[in-house]
Amino acid sequence: MMAFTDKDYWKALILFGLNQATYKIALGKTLLSLAEHGQTRVTWEQLSTEFLLQYQQRLSHDPMPQQATPSRQTVMERIVKLHLAGKLSLDQAIQEVGANAFGDVIRRFDNLGNDESFKGKFYRFDFGKELILTDDLHRIVEADTTELEEELDARWSLLEGAFSIQQENFVLSNDLRLTYLENGYKRKNLTSNIPFLQGYQGNTCFYCGEPIPPDDIHVDHVLPRQVLQHDEIWNLVLSHSFCNTQKSDRLVGEHYMRKLIARNENIIGSNHPWKRRIIASLGKTPDARRSCLERHYGKVRMILGPHYWGGSLSYSPEHDPFYRRMITVLNNSRR
Ligand SMILES: [Zn+2]
Numbered sequence: 001m002m003a004f005t006d007k008d009y010w011k012a013l014i015l016f017g018l019n020q021a022t023y024k025i026a027l028g029k030t031l032l033s034l035a036e037h038g039q040t041r042v043t044w045e046q047l048s049t050e051f052l053l054q055y056q057q058r059l060s061h062d063p064m065p066q067q068a069t070p071s072r073q074t075v076m077e078r079i080v081k082l083h084l085a086g087k088l089s090l091d092q093a094i095q096e097v098g099a100n101a102f103g104d105v106i107r108r109f110d111n112l113g114n115d116e117s118f119k120g121k122f123y124r125f126d127f128g129k130e131l132i133l134t135d136d137l138h139r140i141v142e143a144d145t146t147e148l149e150e151e152l153d154a155r156w157s158l159l160e161g162a163f164s165i166q167q168e169n170f171v172l173s174n175d176l177r178l179t180y181l182e183n184g185y186k187r188k189n190l191t192s193n194i195p196f197l198q199g200y201q202g203n204t205c206f207y208c209g210e211p212i213p214p215d216d217i218h219v220d221h222v223l224p225r226q227v228l229q230h231d232e233i234w235n236l237v238l239s240h241s242f243c244n245t246q247k248s249d250r251l252v253g254e255h256y257m258r259k260l261i262a263r264n265e266n267i268i269g270s271n272h273p274w275k276r277r278i279i280a281s282l283g284k285t286p287d288a289r290r291s292c293l294e295r296h297y298g299k300v301r302m303i304l305g306p307h308y309w310g311g312s313l314s315y316s317p318e319h320d321p322f323y324r325r326m327i328t329v330l331n332n333s334r335r
Pocket residue numbers: 205206207208209210239240242243
């Protein structure tokens with residue numbers, strides 16, 4: 001009954017599944033770039049060259065950790081460093097990438113739960129020899145890659161951010177430290193959550209379901225911060241400034257709580273390192289988390305009174321593309 005576009009499948013692959021390192025994101029960017037250049041048969045050397053280029057760009061200044069385990073680095077970080085230090089020529093670096101970097105990622109890019117419809121959807125491969133890009137991949141690239149590129153970049157940033165939080169000894173960049181000191185403990189800069197939330201919200205407004213232009217993104221507390229007194233991620237969403245102002249500090253209608261619960265379950269299902277934060281705040285099982293959130297909702301209703309904000313008149317959860325598609329894809333492929 002529900003039809004998913006190739007782009008939906010692509011997004012699901014990028015957003016969900018194991019992300020213990022940034023390889024999948026880099027491969028996503030590599031595939032888009034190769035397809036944009038009209039390639040169909042890609043030699044292992046071309047693949048290695050493009051993959052290396054992605055990491056060279058990413059690691060060129062203020063490099064962030066590319067995987068979760070402290071005091072280790074990925075094969076790609078090592079190769080880029082050796083090349084920068086002049087210990088590997090460009091050709092040697094490309095050879096190294098081809099021989100050592102693709103261990104799992106080429107085989108596992110399209111692994112997602114038990115859903116077999118992803119297998120071989122965007123490329124087939126002869127490991128160590130070539131990659132063949134499919135028509136499905138070319139089709140999504142022809143349509144528009146800006147949004148897909150931005151999502152990959154945002155996802156890459158949020159993984160790096162999560163990894164650096166996990167790596168206790170990772171030195172905060174000066175910028176981050178400055179923001180932290182300026183804002184103190186009370187008033188945290190919530191804009192750092194934007195890339196993370198964008199990944200799970202498909203860049204649409206939580207309240208009206210319409211796309212959000214890049215210069216109008218607001219991080220909003222679904223249950224008012226004045227009541228909850230915290231900035232936990234389970235209560236944060238992205239919205240238009242207009243919708244944000246409309247809602248103000250009022251209590252949202254219950255359909256938004258259902259959407260928030262589903263959004264939080266998506267984060268947990270995706271295995272993002274921050275899922276632990278949500279589990280710690282809300283509970284270990286979906287049922288526990290739902291009733292915890294409902295308790296919070298009840299408290300807020302007691303304090304603010306039952307003066308609901310029902311949301312934008314045109315909004316209906318059943319027609320919200322994010323709600324309808326992404327959640328369903330994930331839930332169906334996870335059992
Ligand atoms: Zn809106």
